Amino acid sequence: MADAKGFGRPTKQQRMDALRRRAAAAMPDWRIEPLDGKIVITASDGPDVDFVATLRDEANLDNRDFLVCLPEEHFFLIDQYNKLSKRFRELTSEASSRSAPDDESATSRGQVSTRARDCGILCGDKAFQKFLEIEHSIDISTAASIADGVRRKLSVESRAELSTDPEAAARWDKFVGSFRLWMRGM
Template sequence: MTPAPLAHALALLPNIVETAVLAAPRWTESRNEAAARLELCLYEEGTGKVTPIAVILPDCPFADRRLMTNAPVWIAALLTLLAEVWRRLEAQGQPCPLAIALPESLIDIDAAKGAWPVIRDTSGLVEGRWGEGFDTTTGKPGVERLDPMTGAFEPIATVLRACPFDDKRLLISAPEHIAALVALVRDALRRLRALEPPPAPAPPRGRKGPADHAQLAGILCGQRIFQVFLAERHGVESADETRAANRVRSLCRVTSRAELNTNPAAAGAWRRLHDEFQLWRQGR
């Protein structure tokens, strides 16, 4: 799925917010054994009731199917992330590119942060856009996927009569809306990182003695940019200094940061983590 240009993404944002608020907060897959088909269902949190709204066709690519099933939750997560990052930018005197009130309570912020890497990576695997079609074999409306190789539309789902209008609208527009939000979140994170102080330089090596990995790890764990890196790349649920330090010890397989200076295996693991951080910071 090609990232949406920022201007297009911003133009879509009011419609994305409206659709996300009106549609059901969660969908799920359910195997209908009697009909021998995979159904996309509305899921009611309180009762656990599921209501089929579409049939996912066997030829639906895995990435498209995953995006389809998770669309409401992923859009809620992206809107929550965008609202949080825009709030931080405004707190630092940076104007937001669009004067729109973003909903901030669609999903827990920690859950949204945890979902970000999966959303970002999965959305990149979805090729082509979706559109509304018509299944001539069943006489029902459907969702079609534009094959970027052939230019032809291929059916990937059949929409059932029980599907509410707003959920149908979200279903058809899910790839475009998610691509737009991913582009906006990426841009907002880039702007936020640009305001962060540069990371501490690595201690000099060579004649002045061995590198003090423990000291550098301690410095970086206290820096916001390193905490964000650990949250995005290594699943830290909530980026703060304590959790960052815990994750560094876990990744380097040590119980104390001091072991980074005495354990060759731990030192190597730290150097690899530090190199990964430097590449991430340069490329994002």
């Protein structure tokens, strides 16, 4: 399998897309059946039956079990991945739809704005840290180096500026958007 340019390893998203394509193209009903003294694996879709494999008696039992369970586990994992992806998109959408308070009284009372809080939370996220390291060459060895790198990238001296400076807020929103795109391409 090749990457988007036609060579090298595929991205994680390309691999998931390929798994989905294979699952969609395969017959949905897989069974283990005895036939002429042998054990065969069949796939069917209504009246159409395809004899996929014959299990050899001398094959290791664990390997036979692995092969027999693959179709069901393949469909299960794709379903779980789809559910998790949907929930992740919902959560990231909720986080990005929050906006800074309209009045500065919340910030002046010591409450952290949504953007500043989200920035702090994302800086602790392992996937975000990898994004910072790979895409922006930010040192992720300590929490302080991560915070310094993000502040430099956003051209702010404090995360609190994300709630008081509209330009800083726009830079943060764009930065988070690029992180989301990067996550989809993993």
